[in-house]
Amino acid sequence: MHKMPDPSGLSEEQLKEIAATLKRIREGLECADRLVASEPSHVFAPKIQDAI
Amino acid sequence: MSPIDGVPIAIKDNYLTEDYPTTACSGALPLERQGQDATIVANLRKAGAVIFAKTNMHEWAYGATNSTSSFGATRNPCNPGRITGGSSGGSGAAVAAGIVAAALGSDTGGSIRIPSSACGVYGFKPSYGRASRHGVLPLSWSLDAPGPITAALDDIIHLMPFICGDDRNDPATFHSPAFGQIGLVDRPRLINLVGEGLERSDDVDAGVLSALRRSGADVAHRGLDGMSAYFAAWEAILHCEASSYHAELLARNPSGFTALTRAHLEAGTRISGVELLKAQRIRGQLTRQLNGLGDRDALVLPTLPVVAPRIGDDWQSFGGRQVTTQDSMTWFCWLGNLAGLPCISIPCGRSPEGLPIGMMLMGRHGQDEHLLAVARWMDRRINADA
Numbered sequence: 001m002h003k004m005p006d007p008s009g010l011s012e013e014q015l016k017e018i019a020a021t022l023k024r025i026r027e028g029l030e031c032a033d034r035l036v037a038s039e040p041s042h043v044f045a046p047k048i049q050d051a052i
Numbered sequence: 053m054s055p056i057d058g059v060p061i062a063i064k065d066n067y068l069t070e071d072y073p074t075t076a077c078s079g080a081l082p083l084e085r086q087g088q089d090a091t092i093v094a095n096l097r098k099a100g101a102v103i104f105a106k107t108n109m110h111e112w113a114y115g116a117t118n119s120t121s122s123f124g125a126t127r128n129p130c131n132p133g134r135i136t137g138g139s140s141g142g143s144g145a146a147v148a149a150g151i152v153a154a155a156l157g158s159d160t161g162g163s164i165r166i167p168s169s170a171c172g173v174y175g176f177k178p179s180y181g182r183a184s185r186h187g188v189l190p191l192s193w194s195l196d197a198p199g200p201i202t203a204a205l206d207d208i209i210h211l212m213p214f215i216c217g218d219d220r221n222d223p224a225t226f227h228s229p230a231f232g233q234i235g236l237v238d239r240p241r242l243i244n245l246v247g248e249g250l251e252r253s254d255d256v257d258a259g260v261l262s263a264l265r266r267s268g269a270d271v272a273h274r275g276l277d278g279m280s281a282y283f284a285a286w287e288a289i290l291h292c293e294a295s296s297y298h299a300e301l302l303a304r305n306p307s308g309f310t311a312l313t314r315a316h317l318e319a320g321t322r323i324s325g326v327e328l329l330k331a332q333r334i335r336g337q338l339t340r341q342l343n344g345l346g347d348r349d350a351l352v353l354p355t356l357p358v359v360a361p362r363i364g365d366d367w368q369s370f371g372g373r374q375v376t377t378q379d380s381m382t383w384f385c386w387l388g389n390l391a392g393l394p395c396i397s398i399p400c401g402r403s404p405e406g407l408p409i410g411m412m413l414m415g416r417h418g419q420d421e422h423l424l425a426v427a428r429w430m431d432r433r434i435n436a437d438a
Contacts, residue, residue, distance in 0.1 A: 009306070014315040021291070021319045028284020029327055032334050 057100030062155035068187040077121040080308025090187025107142030116381035134360035137166035144171040162385020165397035169355035169410025180392030184219035192293035195389040240349040249279025251371025252357035259409035263400035285334035295320025355397040355410035394420040
């Protein structure tokens with residue numbers, strides 16, 4: 001059975017690169033739970049919130 | 053006359069310049085003049101600087117090796133078989149080769165400091181909000197900071213009054229003070245960050261520790277918890293903001309981007325809103341943790357965990373880790389962008405094979421002048437014989 005092409009039109013290698021990046025980000029964010037437990041979502045670094 | 057009257061300055065190709073095309077070294081933008089200067093370029097020109105040339109960079113500043121550019125890879129003047137690092141690699145190379153005394157770069161995860169370290173020169177990333185980003189093509193607008201690369205530390209001090217200050221075209225700079233005087237400091241107190249996630253090669257470690265000893269600074273050693281979470285937060289914010297900025301151009305001209313940049317941009321579209329907000333909360337926590345490390349004048353790290361890698365080497369091994377060359381370049385530097393801190397890279401020695409080693413100092417947000425005073429104190433002791 002043929003695999004459906006990805007709608008983004010990216011190659012297999014590019015898709016692997018993306019999957020690896022997203023895996024790394026999600027694993028990192030998951031292990032941050034204890035860091036942000038008491039962190040209000042509206043407090044960012046000084047000045048940076050002005051530009052978001 | 054200003055202190056920079058008649059001084060030739062090179063400009064990274066992501067700054068708009070009235071008299072040169074601006075392409076961010078990407079095939080997606082036309083090789084045409086934009087007829088406009090970025091705020092910093094206009095300030096330098098008004099002060100009498102000669103806008104000398106545009107410099108090569110990693111495509112869209114979206115990488116730290118300077119191996120990906122529509123104008124070809126940049127070679128390191130210290131050893132042409134080595135990369136310059138990036139993304140302001142052309143600016144670092146132009147200064148290191150003695151073509152210009154100073155060049156402008158931009159820094160989202162170390163892109164000023166990385167080539168400065170790899171090429172043996174000085175690079176300064178101001179605090180977020182001190183220097184106008186107006187007319188600098190963005191990579192990630194809440195992480196980006198423009199700044200100089202120079203052959204001498206005093207040249208950074210001469211340039212900063214024309215780089216910092218309130219610009220009505222960049223809201224992040226509103227109420228930002230003009231650049232002040234650089235005072236004198238006594239023996240500075242430094243915190244040398246070490247531990248998990250902050251590994252470095254033996255050569256680099258020995259070079260930085262030797263320089264710290266020679267300087268006579270008061271140095272304490274501390275770890276920093278949560279490095280993988282902080283890195284994930286930086287990377288999530290970077291990809292989301294870059295994808296948002298490039299969405300329209302990417303849809304119109306996908307073949308103008310290299311495959312690797314397209315993959316990064318696609319990754320940004322697949323990060324959820326919840327994940328991005330979590331990344332922003334982690335950013336707040338980093339600021340608090342750094343503030344809680346104790347009384348100090350600056351944090352200290354090597355700028356890079358390795359010396360300039362060989363062209364074509366995709367992986368680097370150090371401190372029991374094997375990481376991509378790309379990740380090795382940003383290894384320490386992104387911390388300063390995530391927290392918006394002023395950071396400087398100064399040369400601090402050479403490896404046994406003769407390649408430059410850089411030391412990075414990170415100050416407190418908004419205290420750029422104090423960080424430069426500390427850096428000058430250190431530089432005069434570390435590089436007295438240079």
